[in-house]
Amino acid sequence: MTKNDYVLRTVEERGIGFIQLWFTDVLGTPKAFHITPQELENALEEGMTFDGSAIDGFSRVQEADVLARPDPSTFQVLPYEGTGSEIARVVCDISNLDGSPFEGCPRHTLRRVAERARAQGYTFYVAPEIEYFYFSSADPATGPVPLDRGGYFDLSVGDAASGLRRRSVKMLEEMGIPVEHAQHEDAPSQHEVDLRYTDVLTMADTVMTSRLVLKALASAEGLVASFMPKPLAAVQGSGMHTHCSLWSNEQNAFADENDEAGLSTTARQFMAGLLVHAPEITAITNQWVNSYKRLVAGHEAPVSIGWARSNRSSLVRVPVVKHGRLESTRLEYRAPDSACNPYLSFAMMLAAGLKGIEGAYDLEPELTGSHGGARPLPSNLNDAVDLLENSQLARETLGDHVVEWFVRNKRAEWAAYKSEITQFELDRYLPTL
Amino acid sequence: MMATDPILCLPASIDPSLLLGLSQAGYRLAVQDEAESSEDRILVALISARGGLEAAKALCAAVRNSSDDQIPVLLLVSQSEVSSLDHTSGLFDDFAILPSSAAELLVRFARLTAGRTGSDTDTVVAFGPLKINTETYQAMIDGRVLDLTYMEYELLSFLATNATKVFTREALLSRVWGYEYYGGARTVDVHIRRLRAKLGEEHASLIETIRSVGYRLGQPSWANTSIN
Numbered sequence: 001m002t003k004n005d006y007v008l009r010t011v012e013e014r015g016i017g018f019i020q021l022w023f024t025d026v027l028g029t030p031k032a033f034h035i036t037p038q039e040l041e042n043a044l045e046e047g048m049t050f051d052g053s054a055i056d057g058f059s060r061v062q063e064a065d066v067l068a069r070p071d072p073s074t075f076q077v078l079p080y081e082g083t084g085s086e087i088a089r090v091v092c093d094i095s096n097l098d099g100s101p102f103e104g105c106p107r108h109t110l111r112r113v114a115e116r117a118r119a120q121g122y123t124f125y126v127a128p129e130i131e132y133f134y135f136s137s138a139d140p141a142t143g144p145v146p147l148d149r150g151g152y153f154d155l156s157v158g159d160a161a162s163g164l165r166r167r168s169v170k171m172l173e174e175m176g177i178p179v180e181h182a183q184h185e186d187a188p189s190q191h192e193v194d195l196r197y198t199d200v201l202t203m204a205d206t207v208m209t210s211r212l213v214l215k216a217l218a219s220a221e222g223l224v225a226s227f228m229p230k231p232l233a234a235v236q237g238s239g240m241h242t243h244c245s246l247w248s249n250e251q252n253a254f255a256d257e258n259d260e261a262g263l264s265t266t267a268r269q270f271m272a273g274l275l276v277h278a279p280e281i282t283a284i285t286n287q288w289v290n291s292y293k294r295l296v297a298g299h300e301a302p303v304s305i306g307w308a309r310s311n312r313s314s315l316v317r318v319p320v321v322k323h324g325r326l327e328s329t330r331l332e333y334r335a336p337d338s339a340c341n342p343y344l345s346f347a348m349m350l351a352a353g354l355k356g357i358e359g360a361y362d363l364e365p366e367l368t369g370s371h372g373g374a375r376p377l378p379s380n381l382n383d384a385v386d387l388l389e390n391s392q393l394a395r396e397t398l399g400d401h402v403v404e405w406f407v408r409n410k411r412a413e414w415a416a417y418k419s420e421i422t423q424f425e426l427d428r429y430l431p432t433l
Numbered sequence: 434m435m436a437t438d439p440i441l442c443l444p445a446s447i448d449p450s451l452l453l454g455l456s457q458a459g460y461r462l463a464v465q466d467e468a469e470s471s472e473d474r475i476l477v478a479l480i481s482a483r484g485g486l487e488a489a490k491a492l493c494a495a496v497r498n499s500s501d502d503q504i505p506v507l508l509l510v511s512q513s514e515v516s517s518l519d520h521t522s523g524l525f526d527d528f529a530i531l532p533s534s535a536a537e538l539l540v541r542f543a544r545l546t547a548g549r550t551g552s553d554t555d556t557v558v559a560f561g562p563l564k565i566n567t568e569t570y571q572a573m574i575d576g577r578v579l580d581l582t583y584m585e586y587e588l589l590s591f592l593a594t595n596a597t598k599v600f601t602r603e604a605l606l607s608r609v610w611g612y613e614y615y616g617g618a619r620t621v622d623v624h625i626r627r628l629r630a631k632l633g634e635e636h637a638s639l640i641e642t643i644r645s646v647g648y649r650l651g652q653p654s655w656a657n658t659s660i661n
Binding site: 006007013076077079123125173176196197198202 | 569570571578580581582583584585586617618619620623626627628629630631633
């Protein structure tokens with residue numbers, strides 16, 4: 001049995017009516033086209049040609065046609081779509097018509113970095129914690145309406161949202177997405193779903209799937225699940241803290257029981273790489289104007305560069321590992337938000353860490369007390385984009401095509417934002433100036 | 434389906450304490466003297482040699498001849514009879530030495546019925562509530578279809594075909610994934626966790642972790658919730 005046989009046979013046996021071919025644009029927006037079972041065999045063998053020029057980051061000067069190549073190992077029936085005839089999805093890689101990987105395909109970008117790690121003997125495992133809000137309404141004209149006033153770890157929030165979150169977690173599990181933990185977060189109506197670690201490429205697919213499932217189930221109940229980084233001004237935003245570890249065969253390459261912090265040289269160099277390159281990768285991990293409203297002091301989000309074991313607002317946190325559980329040694333990178341492109345964000349994080357290992361970077365001293373680091377993270381999208389544009393690491397990792405397209409797109413977003421007069425300005429200036 | 438099929442207990446003089454234990458474990462019992470049964474399907478035949486080994490062997494043969502369906506036969510013998518058992522006769526599939534316990538018998542039943550099929554013989558691998566059709570690549574738990582990815586299916590059907598055997602992570606990697614896989618044995622843990630998620634809370638324990646060894650498709654939950 002080949003993977004393709006398995007997929008074709010299952011489609012036949014289960015009476016699946018449509019297959020969604022999923023892929024992701026450069027900004028992390030999920031895209032799909034639907035094909036019938038009759039077209040599937042051909043799609044699996046030869047791929048499906050489509051005009052990429054309408055897709056963000058896919059357009060090129062010379063030629064617009066690209067090929068979506070389904071990855072049969074990602075074939076999964078979508079239980080939440082089952083109304084009458086069932087629907088399944090397959091995640092695609094995008095390639096050029098000659099079969100070479102398409103430079104604008106984020107999944108390909110991540111695979112390339114993961115393969116670089118593997119060439120050095122490492123497998124990169126990640127476990128993100130996805131924070132998001134449930135709103136009863138998310139009409140931009142009237143603003144988001146939270147469902148409850150519950151707080152962190154509240155047990156008694158007898159509201160629609162906690163039940164919805166539980167049902168969503170069950171659905172994720174049914175789809176083979178193990179959830180470590182799910183809870184009500186700090187802010188009203190804010191929730192968090194912590195995914196169990198897996199290899200980085202699978203995890204990027206999984207983040208895309210999880211966001212879709214959370215949104216679909218909320219929508220079915222007339223609610224909105226929002227991954228907007230900072231939808232409510234006065235409370236904390238939605239981060240996607242990501243736990244990272246490198247494994248070399250059966251060993252956690254980050255662990256060293258003889259080290260005072262439990263960290264190996266590899267871990268320290270990887271972390272140094274993350275810290276050194278953090279400013280230039282922030283445009284990717286925090287890609288929206290709104291992302292920088294989350295990265296402000298006072299809401300446990302990182303604003304400067306540093307690492308610590310206990311300081312919960314540091315950029316990199318080293319979680320204390322339970323006694324005898326060295327294999328769970330990991331670093332938590334806390335900048336990314338829940339609206340990032342997981343493929344490109346994970347790719348940049350891994351590339352930054354590998355750079356630290358390859359260059360044997362020295363790790364700066366641990367932050368103490370509640371002090372922040374000496375160097376700031378970029379405080380707005382425009383600054384972040386400047387840093388990205390000049391980043392050698394970004395060009396090596398993402399390629400010129402993606403960097404240039406991304407910079408153009410983000411400059412336009414910034415320009416549009418700049419031209420707006422906000423309520424803040426009217427309230428503050430109109431009465432007096 | 435399998436769990437509801439009765440255990441055929443022969444002859445009627447079979448040790449009552451064993452029968453009590455089995456029925457307390459939730460089994461339906463058909464206790465009788467003759468191998469011929471009015472039941473459509475039999476989970477397993479339990480034949481006691483307390484009334485003499487030759488009589489028991491005759492009952493084994495009668496069970497073998499009574500149905501086209503291969504009913505697993507478990508023979509209960511005394512210590513002194515063990516040496517006169519002929520394993521190559523094909524009359525029985527396994528034996529236990531008296532005095533035995535219901536707990537022991539359940540474990541042996543699980544082994545005997547693992548991989549046993551219904552009327553749709555060699556294409557269905559069944560283990561407790563789990564059924565896998567290896568021709569259509571479909572898996573079911575308690576009658577509910579499992580939506581598996583290719584690798585999840587491969588792993589589950591491998592474990593089910595070799596039910597109750599323990600495999601190390603390395604063995605699973607080489608036999609299920611093939612040697613070309615690079616992710617390391619941690620990949621196995623990740624997939625096991627995904628399979629357990631799909632099996633659901635109730636059945637997640639079907640895949641047992643054998644500490645510092647590996648995994649196996651273990652006793653179905655009914656055999657774990659043991660008697661005594």
